[in-house]
Amino acid sequence: MLGAVRTCLRCAAVDDTDDPAWALDREGGENRWLCPDCARAHARDIEARLPPEWWS
Numbered sequence: 001m002l003g004a005v006r007t008c009l010r011c012a013a014v015d016d017t018d019d020p021a022w023a024l025d026r027e028g029g030e031n032r033w034l035c036p037d038c039a040r041a042h043a044r045d046i047e048a049r050l051p052p053e054w055w056s
């Protein structure tokens with residue numbers, strides 16, 4: 001993932017610094033990223049593996 005630009009799934013924040021605080025949620029073979037703020041706010045939801053429809 002080095003050099004990759006990732007976008008937060010929820011708030012559309014962009015990161016290209018490889019900040020380890022970003023959370024990766026693998027869903028259906030697709031990598032979904034959450035910025036640190038969103039990851040913290042929704043940590044329980046991520047752990048519950050809610051379906052993608054929930055995020056919209």
Ligand SMILES: [Zn+2]
Nearest residue numbers: 008011035038
């Ligand atoms: Zn976010």
